[in-house]
Amino acid sequence: MTANWAAVLGSCAIAYAIKLSGHLVPHRVLQRPLVRASAALFPVALLSALMAMQTLTTKGAIEVDARIPAMAAAALALRARWPFIAVVAVAAVVAAGVRALGWMS
Amino acid sequence: MTTKPRSVIIRDAISIGIAVGAYAISFGALGTTSGLTVLQTQLLSLLLFSGASQFAVVSIVGAGGNPASAWASSALLGMRNGLYGLRLAPLLGASGWRKPFAAHLTIDESTAMALANDDPADSSHRGARTGFWATGLSVFVFWNTATLLGAVAGSHISDPRVFGLDAAIPAGFAALVAPRLTTSLTRGLALVCAVVAVAVTPSVRPGVPVLIAALIALTTAMKFGEPIPPTTEDVSS
Known part of the structure; x- marks a missing residue:
């Protein structure tokens, strides 16, 4: 529980420090090309990694289950330009449905 | 305007x-x-x-x-x-x-x-x-x-x-x-990070796969400079 508090409060403090630095730090520091390129690419890299891990792993082991068809449905919803909440909902419904029918764990 | x-x-x-x-x-x-x-x-x-x-x-x-x-x-x-x-x-x-x-x-x-x-x-x-x-x-x-x-x-x-x-x-x-997947660079980066993160998960501590993805992004940024401006247009349209 202490670890969760540390994760939550530490992340909040760091996020605010980053936001504030943009408003306070002189331009030249944050305008270096490497910093700008990294800031654009970190979200792509981290979000993709988290997406894949949350789809295919459970507690550190690779596991194939109802999340696979759920993500296929989510991909179709994204392609059809559905809003965020609908994409998330369709994934949950497909995973729950596949499990209720006993097709996958 | x-x-x-x-x-x-x-x-x-x-x-x-x-x-x-x-x-x-x-x-x-x-x-x-x-x-x-x-x-x-x-x-x-x-x-x-x-x-x-x-x-x-x-x-x-x-x-x-x-x-x-x-x-x-x-x-x-x-x-x-x-x-x-x-x-x-x-x-x-x-x-x-x-x-x-x-x-x-x-x-x-x-x-x-x-x-x-x-x-x-x-x-x-x-x-x-x-x-x-x-x-x-x-x-x-x-x-x-x-x-x-x-x-x-x-x-x-x-x-x-x-x-x-x-x-x-x-x-x-x-x-x-x-x-954010608007260029072939970002799509390639996303694919590599997804595959690598899953592949290393069984053999490293939790949290490490994400840091490896960050290193891949940093290496890409060093190699290709500034590929895209910070994206803000996706919400404003």
Whole structure:
């Protein structure tokens, strides 16, 4: 529980420090090309990694289950330009449905 | 470009707040089903207030990662907010007590609305200022209200798998990353990071796969310079 508090409060403090630095730090520091390129690419890299891990792993082991068809449905919803909440909902419904029918764990 | 009427900007800001707030319901539910309390989940929305970082913290906590890997992932995802602040500071001209509040509301949506409504000919940047504050406050209010609803609902669910909530988390990440996959470079980077992160997961500590993805991104940034400007257009359109 202490670890969760540390994760939550530490992340909040760091996020605010980053936001504030943009408003306070002189331009030249944050305008270096490497910093700008990294800031654009970190979200792509981290979000993709988290997406894949949350789809295919459970507690550190690779596991194939109802999340696979759920993500296929989510991909179709994204392609059809559905809003965020609908994409998330369709994934949950497909995973729950596949499990209720006993097709996958 | 002339500045839009203040009332039109405020109306746009409220619709963005409602649209963005809707997905905080899923954030709230995922927070409490991942093992955070309602209070901890709410504090992330109140104090961290940056969607992608919040989802990352929740998913790393849920997977048993240590606090340091949550901090690192959240910080790397939030780096762009620092660059937004840099771009916004001269437009907003906020001083005194307003500056720390402006920093807190510096997110994708408020930045996009500030830049979209800035009239370069207007030295007082009224459009940008109205766009920024109205959008930042609107998203903050709706985001936090929806988080509370989702968190309370999630805390009543005993087995999240029955409702498919474990599949909702990666779907949320997919929806966050999709608008950023605009070039072959970003699509290639996404694919490599996804494959590598899964492949190394069984053999490293929780949180490490995400840091490896960050290293891949850093290497790509060093090799290819500045491929795309910080994306803000996905929300403002």
